[in-house]
Amino acid sequence: xxxxxxxxxxxxxxxxxxxxxxxxxxxxxxxxxxxxxxxxxxxxxxxxxxxxxxxxxxxxxxxxxxxxxxxxxxxxxxxxxxxxxxxxxxxxxxxxxxxxxxxxxxxxxxxxxxxxxxxxxxxxxxxxxxxxxxxxxxxxxxxxxxxxxxxxxxxxxxxxxxxxxxxxxxxxxxxxxxxxxxxxxxxxxxxxxxxxxxxxxxxxxxxxxxxxxxxxxxxxxxxxxxxxxxxxxxxxxxxxxxxxxxxxxxxxxxxxxxxxxxxxxxxxxxxxxxxxxxxxxxxxxxxxxxxxxxxxxxxxxxxxxxxxxxxxxxxxxxxxxxxxxxxxxxxxxxxx
Amino acid sequence: xxxxxxxxxxxxxxxxxxxxxxxxxxxxxxxxxxxxxxxxxxxxxxxxxxxxxxxxxxxxxxxxxxxxxxxxxxxxxxxxxxxxxxxxxxxxxxxxxxxxxxxxxxxxxxxxxxxxxxxxxxxxxxxxxxxxxxxxxxxxxxxxxxxxxxxxxxxxxxxxxxxxxxxxxxxxxxxxxxxxxxxxxxxxxxxxxxxxxxxxxxxxxxxxxxxxxxxxxxxxxxxxxxxxxxxxxxxxxxxxxxxxxxxxxxxxxxxxxxxxxxxxxxxxxxxxxxxxxxxxxxxxxxxxxxxxxxxxxxxxxxxxxxxxxxxxxxxxxxxxxxxxxxxxxxxxxxxxxxxxxxxxxxxxxxxxxxxxxxxxxxxxxxxxxxxxxxxxxxxxxxxxxxxxxxxxxxxxxxxxxxxxxxxxxxxxxxxxxxxxxxxxxxxxxxxxxxxxxxxxxxxxxxxxxxxxxxxxxxxxxxxxxxxxxxx
Amino acid sequence: xxxxxxxxxxxxxxxxxxxxxxxxxxxxxxxxxxxxxxxxxxxxxxxxxxxxxxxxxxxxxxxxxxxxxxxxxxxxxxxxxxxxxxxxxxxxxxxxxxxxxxxxxxxxxxxxxxxxxxxxxxxxxxxxxxxxxxxxxxxxxxxxxxxxxxxxxxxxxxxxxxxxxxxxxxxxxxxxxxxxx
Numbered sequence: 002x003x004x005x006x007x008x009x010x011x012x013x014x015x016x017x018x019x020x021x022x023x024x025x026x027x028x029x030x031x032x033x034x035x036x037x038x039x040x041x042x043x044x045x046x047x048x049x050x051x052x053x054x055x056x057x058x059x060x061x062x063x064x065x066x067x068x069x070x071x072x073x074x075x076x077x078x079x080x081x082x083x084x085x086x087x088x089x090x091x092x093x094x095x096x097x098x099x100x101x102x103x104x105x106x107x108x109x110x111x112x113x114x115x116x117x118x119x120x121x122x123x124x125x126x127x128x129x130x131x132x133x134x135x136x137x138x139x140x141x142x143x144x145x146x147x148x149x150x151x152x153x154x155x156x157x158x159x160x161x162x163x164x165x166x167x168x169x170x171x172x173x174x175x176x177x178x179x180x181x182x183x184x185x186x187x188x189x190x191x192x193x194x195x196x197x198x199x200x201x202x203x204x205x206x207x208x209x210x211x212x213x214x215x216x217x218x219x220x221x222x223x224x225x226x227x228x229x230x231x232x233x234x235x236x237x238x239x240x241x242x243x244x245x246x247x248x249x250x251x252x253x254x255x256x257x258x259x260x261x262x263x264x265x266x267x268x269x270x271x272x273x274x275x276x277x278x279x280x281x282x283x284x285x286x287x288x289x290x291x292x293x294x295x296x297x298x299x300x301x302x303x304x305x306x307x308x309x310x311x312x313x314x315x316x317x318x319x320x321x322x323x324x325x326x327x328x329x330x331x332x333x334x335x336x337x
Numbered sequence: 338x339x340x341x342x343x344x345x346x347x348x349x350x351x352x353x354x355x356x357x358x359x360x361x362x363x364x365x366x367x368x369x370x371x372x373x374x375x376x377x378x379x380x381x382x383x384x385x386x387x388x389x390x391x392x393x394x395x396x397x398x399x400x401x402x403x404x405x406x407x408x409x410x411x412x413x414x415x416x417x418x419x420x421x422x423x424x425x426x427x428x429x430x431x432x433x434x435x436x437x438x439x440x441x442x443x444x445x446x447x448x449x450x451x452x453x454x455x456x457x458x459x460x461x462x463x464x465x466x467x468x469x470x471x472x473x474x475x476x477x478x479x480x481x482x483x484x485x486x487x488x489x490x491x492x493x494x495x496x497x498x499x500x501x502x503x504x505x506x507x508x509x510x511x512x513x514x515x516x517x518x519x520x521x522x523x524x525x526x527x528x529x530x531x532x533x534x535x536x537x538x539x540x541x542x543x544x545x546x547x548x549x550x551x552x553x554x555x556x557x558x559x560x561x562x563x564x565x566x567x568x569x570x571x572x573x574x575x576x577x578x579x580x581x582x583x584x585x586x587x588x589x590x591x592x593x594x595x596x597x598x599x600x601x602x603x604x605x606x607x608x609x610x611x612x613x614x615x616x617x618x619x620x621x622x623x624x625x626x627x628x629x630x631x632x633x634x635x636x637x638x639x640x641x642x643x644x645x646x647x648x649x650x651x652x653x654x655x656x657x658x659x660x661x662x663x664x665x666x667x668x669x670x671x672x673x674x675x676x677x678x679x680x681x682x683x684x685x686x687x688x689x690x691x692x693x694x695x696x697x698x699x700x701x702x703x704x705x706x707x708x709x710x711x712x713x714x715x716x717x718x719x720x721x722x723x724x725x726x727x728x729x730x731x732x733x734x735x736x737x738x739x740x741x742x743x744x745x746x747x748x749x750x751x752x753x754x755x756x757x758x759x760x761x762x763x764x765x766x767x768x769x770x771x772x773x774x775x776x777x778x779x780x781x782x783x784x785x786x787x788x789x790x791x792x793x794x795x796x797x798x799x800x801x802x803x804x805x806x807x808x
Numbered sequence: 809x810x811x812x813x814x815x816x817x818x819x820x821x822x823x824x825x826x827x828x829x830x831x832x833x834x835x836x837x838x839x840x841x842x843x844x845x846x847x848x849x850x851x852x853x854x855x856x857x858x859x860x861x862x863x864x865x866x867x868x869x870x871x872x873x874x875x876x877x878x879x880x881x882x883x884x885x886x887x888x889x890x891x892x893x894x895x896x897x898x899x900x901x902x903x904x905x906x907x908x909x910x911x912x913x914x915x916x917x918x919x920x921x922x923x924x925x926x927x928x929x930x931x932x933x934x935x936x937x938x939x940x941x942x943x944x945x946x947x948x949x950x951x952x953x954x955x956x957x958x959x960x961x962x963x964x965x966x967x968x969x970x971x972x973x974x975x976x977x978x979x980x981x982x983x984x985x986x987x988x989x
Contacts, residue, residue, distance in 0.1 A: 002889070009545075018891065025876070025892050034929040039879040067879075087663050109536075109547040110617030111663040118661075131665075133547030156894075178547060201544025202552070307879070312889030 002308050004116045004125040007134040008183035013159060016186055020144050021156050023297070023304035029066070030300060040069035043100040043310055047073045048090065049128075050106045055271065056128055059295070060103045060137075063302035069310070072097065087111060091120035099123045101310045109133035124309040126302075132173045138270055139179030141301040143187055145290045146225055148297070149266050161188030166218045168194045168251060169229030169278055170240075171211075172201055176270045177229060181209055189225075194218045196251060198240040215251050219260065226261065227268040228253050228279045248277055258283035266290055350787070352763065353383040357391035357727060359717060360694040367396060369723040372766035372788050377719055389771075391727055394760055397697050399431025399724030401713050402674065403523075403601055403704040404498070404577060404649035407433070407464070409455065410448070411440025416654040416744045418452060419778065421674070422461035424652065424743030426769035426776075428674040429726035429759040432463035432705065432713040432795070433652075437474070438499045444469035444480035446488035453490040459778070460785025461769045463795040465710060468492040470511050470522060474500050479511060486518040493709040496523035498577055499624075501559060503529050508563060512572035519709060521599075523575040524563050526584070527625065531555035536665060538611045538626045546615055548664070551626045553581035560584050564591035564598050575707055576600040578651050580625040582635035589644045599707050601649040602636050604673055604680035609633075609749060619660045619667030620749050623653070633684075640699060641690040647704040650677045654745030672748050675740050678728060679755040686730070687756055712795045722795070723766035730757045742775050765795060811969075815958055815981035820941065820972075823957030824853070827939050828860035830955050835906055838867050840934065842905040844875040846923060847893045852974045853941060854910040871898030875909065875930075880922035897930060907933040908955075912970040914940040917949035942981055944968050 002015065011019075029037060045064040047057050057073065064071045076090055087106075094102055102123045104112045109131030116125040129135040147155045150163055165184055171177045171193050184191050185208040193200065193211045204211055212218060219226070231247065241247045248254060253267065258280060261267070267279075267289045275281050284291060354367040359377075368376040368383060402425065408416035416424075418435070425433050435452050437443035443452060449466035456464020468485040472478055474497045485492040495515060502508045502524060511522050532555045537543050539550020560576055564587065567574035576588065579600045591598045605623060610630050613621040621627060639645040653670025660667050673680075681700065685691040691699075697716075705714025715721040736750040762770040767784035769776055815823070835841055838861055845854030851874050858870040878884075878892035909923055920938060927933060939955035944962045962968060962983060971980045 022892055025879075025894055028895065032930065036929070037879040038925060039884065087666075088658075088661055106663065108663040108665040113617045114663050131547050132549075172544075175547060178545070201541075202539055202550065203541040203544055206541045206545060307892075308889055311884040313885060313887060 004112075005136050005305050005309060006113050006116060006125065006127045008136045008139045008179045008186070009134070011136075011183065011186060013186050013188075016140070016143070016183060017157060017159060019140055019301070019304050019308055020147060022307060023140070023144050023300040024156055026303040026307070027297070027300040030296070036066050036068060038068045039307060040064070040067040040310055043069045044098055045069045045071050045101040045103065045306065045310070046094050046097070046099045046123075047071065047128075048076060048094065048102050048104045049074070050076045050104070050111070051129070053105055053129065055295070056105060059298040060126075060128060060302050062299045063306055064101075066299070067303055067306055069101070069306070072099070087115065088118070088120055091115055091118065094123065095121045101126065101306060103128045105129045107131055126305055126309065129175055131175065132178075133175055134179045135175040136179050136183075137298070137302050137305055138176050139183040140305065141294055141298045142176075142180055142227070142268060142270070143183050144297045144301050145268065145294050146184075146189075146266065148293070149290065150224065159187040160184060163189040163225065164192070164221070164223045165189050165225040165227060166192045166194055166223045167227045167229065168215060168218075168253070170199045170231055170235060171195045171229070172199045173232065173235070174229050180227065181207055185209065192218055192223070194251065196241050196247070199235070216257070219257060222262050223265060225266045225268060226253065230270065230272065231274055231278050244277055252278050252280070253283045254280045255282050258286070261288070263288070268294065270294070350766070351383075351386040352389055352766075352768070353380055353386035354389045354391045354396065354727070357394050357396035359396055360692070360697045365396075367717065367725070369763060369766045371791055372723055374717060374719055374721050374723050374725075377717060389727070389761060393731060394727045394729050395693050396717055397429065397693065397726045397728055398701040398715060398717055399713060399726055399762065399764065400429045400678065400700045401432040401704040401708070401710065402430050402650050402652065402677070403434045403494070403647055403708055404603075405433040405435055405652045405674065406438065406654065406670070407435045407452070408654060409439065410451065414656050418455035418464060419459045419461070420742075420744040421652070421654070422456060422459050422464060423775050423778075424672065424674040424741070425462040426762045426764070427740070427742040427759065428676070429678050429728060429762050430462055430674060431724040431726070431762065431764045431769075432465060432710060433674075434494060434708055435464050435466045436498045437467050437469040437496060442469050442473050443467065444472050444474075446481070446484045446490070449485050449490035449492050450488050457785065457789075458782060460764070460781040461775075462764055463710070463713060465494075465708060466490045466492055467494045467496050467498075467523065470495045470497045470502050471507065476500060476502060476504055476507065479507070479514065482511070482514055482520065483517065486515075486520060493518070493520050494523050494575070494707075495520060496525065496577065498523065498525045501525050501527040501529060503559070505562060505566070509566050509570060512567055512574060513570045516570075516572050521573040521575045521707065521709075523577050524559065525577050526556045526559035526563065526579075528555040528559050531558070536622070536626075537614045538628050540611070540629060542611050542615060546617075548614070551624075553583050553628070553632070556581055556625060557583040557587055560587050564588070564596050567598055568594065568596045571597070573597045573599070578603045578606065578625055578649070579636065579645060580606050580628050580632065582632045585635045585639040585644055589639070592644065599646040599703075600644070601647045601704075602640055602645045603651045604648060604677045604684070605671055605749060606636055607633065607640070607648070607684035608680050613749070617664050619662065619664055620671070620747060620751075622660075622664060622667050622669055623651075623671050624669035637684060637688065637690055640685065641695070646699070647707060648677065648681055648699050649704065650674050652743075653747075654743055655747045656745060660747050670747065672741065672743055672745055675742060676736060676748060676750045676755065678726075678759055679736070679757045680750070682730060682757045683755055723763055725763050726759060727761040728757060729760045732756070732758070734758070811982045811984040813980060813982050814960060814968075815942075817979035820957070820979045820981065823941060824856050825860055827955045827957060828857050828864060831857070831908060831937070831939065832861060832865060834937070834954065838865050838870055840905050841870050842898055842900070842902055842907050842933075843870060843872045844902075844907055844909055845872065846909060846911045846919060847874060847876055849970055849972050849975060850909075850911040852972045853912060853939075857910060857939065871900055873897045875923055875926055877919055877922035877926045880925040881918065882922065883918060895926070895930075902927065902931040902933045904932070904934050906935045906937065908937045908939050910939045912941050913968050914938070914943045914953050914956075915946055917947045917951035920951050921949050941970060942968055
């Protein structure tokens, strides 16, 4: 695998491979020496065009635990409207000798543009692009669910038959998109619940069911309830009348939480609006995986960095199997 | 610049085109002399003429583009009147309507006269400026439409293209006002509120790849409103770059009702679909956006049955940096003059929906009529102005950079295999392109001056003067 | 491709019995012994040796673990991405233990070099020994095995295949290739 741009492209085997390696990475997190020499001498650049301290720290910890050199490049505030800065920045990274670029960008597709542009030779990990995807978040959510559901027997397993409902602003959520593709690829049933204004106009091509009724969905006893963050700006865009009405209709409040089965998992990608989409009693309960999600994020990102950066590189071989393989991957992504 | 003895001149002032296929299907020889078509059929006196072997080529009347962005004045890094009309010549066009969104905006007589005169002196094609509907395209108050109409540029088409005249009252006033000089309002139909931040067609794909949608209803609702306004005030509405099946239905309904509405479709909306956007390659970013395959099918049918009147390129050059970036930061638009005829061939002729006579209608006669242009869009017949294009419909080839002669290369067709090739273009009797190569600027400019002296220029003011002095 | 048998099932069994005796002799018993197999077949061999040691000297179970060295290799960028496996240490850990690393084939020595790095991240062994079923030579590091089932001088073009019942369905060591390369 050369880039990780979206979970839409991952096969079941590829996804399980990443999750299994993440298990080994998680084991390292419990040792006294939490570091592996694997990516010694490699340079990983965290290229963030959008603020996200938690995601950046998670990638930084992952890269450092694999002994990579980490350069944090915060490009927020530079003029993306001029359109040149992504290319200029990329060329700077190339000159720095970046082996891997972790990019967060407010524009959907920017990581793909970076990956196929020819401006850089580095492997690209999408750390969230616009309202498109956030594949490592999807992977860490899948990892977290798999650990809760299968426990010690998780290795090699998918999420077959696991029933997940994702609640909230689906329209603008890259987390939701990455989870929809990945969880269903792994065999889960996904049901989306949102106000009609916050669902895409046409989800007929998505392998999910959708609805507007949270209470009805919860009555079906899902295994996982994933609550999405409501962004501040949605409250002023007439997507719903008021935060009070939103909470009353689509929030995981105390009564709804208490009515859940005791083994239903409550997830949230963070940061949470406590009291808006999720009540503190739900967020802080043992059913909540919010803190596990943070720890698992480092393991999953270590796994992704390992898978992308440890193998033979295009620049390492000009001919032979490696180059052919790279060519095949490029063709595949060009076809999409 | 003054005419000097040493200015390069065209190979000759007389051209003998041998064995061309007319749009009627018959084969004929054509003699161009002194800027007019002197003979069609059997040429009896070709003395001194340059022979052009047209065996296997289709002779079309010179193409007319109702929707071109020449970018000058103000955006000369993207295109100039000279380079844009060179692109026109390469594509077989002999007349282009220059959109008003320049800097300064073409909202005064001064700007439209400047653009027209730049076109006339370059000589590659007739450049007919379009005037802005509102001052600065701001959508707040009417520009001096009458002054532009009475100017030497003789503006008849007015458009805020790039932006929609969304205020219904202002649109009504514009439609009413241009009746005074037989003008037409060309509307860029896009409800601004329904398309805030819009990046691509709204539908299943936009939801999947996470882009803000540009719903078809934002176009259709404006068209519906505008045809009703046009009916109410009895004026002529022209709809720019119609892009959805729904818009087709509205125009079809309006025409059936007798409303004076005409509509154009771009070549790219006849061929390309939104799936291309999934690559996030900004070459496919255009406004209105590429739509679904169903829309493409409806647009093709509507063009074939006359619901859509004309194909217009919406040639929109942009510098490399405006496309070599992430999608949202990229500019909207595609260059289209050089590829238009091949794309229409692919979408309409190769599919059996239209013949070459229909192509001549939608790419020449009808746009000239909508734009109130005389001297263009005329049939290939004796004593008509010698504006014509020779097209080789045989073979298919990869559309490459060498085919782009304008200043910008933001074509969505690069690397795509397209049929046919424009072989020659004659404007007022002199070649602007021969054997697929655009003629040198000095040669064309000199030929244009010569034509003007003969009274065969297509600048309206000059035409009038020469007619007067000759009579 | 011609494949030549080098060790039979009985040969392998005898070799492991001998290695077990040698380990006990060198260690003067099984106290503080920890066997760490290197995946995949080293783990199988470690379990067999542990069982043999317990049979010879029934002083209770010999701790066996798995040491995956993938993440410590120095050749990760030279081949396709390798899939790492889990590392399992016995409960007692490795501090103060005599760790016997067990692998199927000793060749360049790079795997064992990586194993040293991996071990040092896991604790401090009192001593580290190395047991292999086959030593085929061609060392690229100053590394030698303490306990060897069979010395098998081979050409670098040849491939040595170790098959074990638990993984492959039968026990055999074969050598293949070389002539047509």
